Amino acid sequence: MPIGEEVELRGPTGDIIYQGHGKFSIYGEEKKFKRVSLVLGGTGLTPGYSLIARVCLTPNDKTELKVIDANKGGGDIVLRLNREDSRKGAKGLKGHVTEDIIHDHLFPPIEDNMVLLCGPPTMIQKAVVPRLEKWGYSHDKNMFGL
Template identity: 30%
Template sequence: MDTVKQLVVKSGLVDVKYLNTPEGEMYLQIAVASVAVGIALALYLATAAKSEPKKILETPELTLSTTEAHAMLPTITDWHRMKLVDKTALSHNTNLYVFEIPRPTGHVKGIHPEPVLGLPIGQHISVSAEIDGKNIVRSYTPTTLDGEDPGRFHLLVKAYEQGNISRYLSLLTVGQEVKVKGPKGKFVYNRDLADHFLMIAGGTGITPMYQIIKASLADEEDKTQMRLIYANVNEDDILLRKELDDLQARSNGRFQVYYVLNNAPAGWTGGQGFITHEMIKSHMPAGGVGSKGKVLMCGPPPMMNAMKGHLDGLGYPKPNTISKLDDQVFLF
C-alpha cells in the first residue's frame, strides 16, 4: 500500500495530507483494486490474442480420393447445376446432350479423378426447369456409364411439340445449365438378377435398356442373356442403332436385337407394323414364363398398354402400377 501511496503522491493528483485521512485510505484501496482489475484484463486479452479463435459451427472438409471418382448424386434431395457442353442432332427431333459434371471443392485436375454421377445401373435422374412460371420435372436415363466420358454424362432426348422439358432442352445452347438430381427409380441391375431379359422398347425408351446392356456386356462374369425388341416409326428414327449393332456383334450371342418399324422400307428384313404377340413369343426365354427371366419395358404409354395385353396372353403376370425390382414384368 505504501508503494501505491508514493506513486499517487508523485503523480500530484492528490495531496499527501488527504492520503493520511480515513477518506484517503479508502481512496487508496479503490485505486489498488482498479489497478488489479486492469492488469487481469490485460493478461486475458494478451492470452486470447495468441490462441486460435474458436469456431462456433464447423463444416467438415471434403476429402477427395486420388483413386476413386467423387459421385455427385449421393441422395435424391440434392439438386446440382450441370452445364451443357455439347449438343448433337441425331434426327429431326432428337438430340444428344452432353453435360459437364461440376468438380467438387478441392478437386485438382490431374490428381483427382474426374467426378461421376454415381448413378446405379438401371436408375435415372430428374431434370428440372421453370417453364411458364411452373417448376417442371422429368426423368431421363443417361446413355453413358460412370467414367465412360470422364467428367461428363450424355442424355438422349426426343423433343415433342407438347413436351415441356424435352422442348426446353431442345432450345438450350452450349453454356447454359439445367438442374439435376438423383438417383431415382426402383430398378438396380446386377448380374444375378435374372438368367434372361426380354426387353421391349419404343423410341427413346431405349435408354434404360441400352445402359443395362452396356453394363452387362462390360462384366466378364455376367452370363445374362438379353433379347431386345425395339420399335420405331421410320428407319431414321432408330436411335443408337450403330451402338446396338456393335454390342450385338461382340456379345458372343448374349445379346440380340430385333428392330420393328411401322413404315418399313423396301427390302426391310426386320419386323413390320406393330410389335405382335408372335414377336414377343419368339423372343421369350427358352424355359417360358416360369423360367428365371424378366421382361423390361419402356416406351410411349399406348404402346406399353398394348404390350401388357400381349404379355398377359402369354401367361406373364400383370405389371404393378409402380414396378418393383422383384416383379417379373418391370415397366420403367
C-alpha cells in the first residue's frame, strides 16, 4: 500500500458481550441461554473462537456449544491445530451450509437456545439466515450476528 493511502477500519463494537455462565449482554439487553450454536465463516471464526475459549476456560460454565465453521477450502481454515486437538467426534464435511447440516449440527430453536452468526455477508444472509428462520430462529430473539 502506498504511503498516504487511507484505509477504513471497523473495530469491535461490543454489541454482544459474553458475561459467563450463559449470560450475554446483547445490544445492551441482558439475555441468558443454556445452549449456543455458532455458524462461522472464514475469519468469522475469530470472534466465535473468543466465545468458545471463554466458555471452555471458565470453571463450572455449563454453557453447551455447537459450531459450524465454513470455509471455501482447506487452505482457508484458521486455527487448524486447535480444532484437530478438539473433542473426538468432530466431523469435517464438504459442501455448502445446507438445511440438513444446520439441523444435524446445531441446537434446535427452543427457548434456552441461541445461534450466533459471523462470516461473509453472502453466506450468512443468503444461505444461513433463511434456513435458520425456516427452522424457527428469529432475529433479536435467539439469532444474532457477532
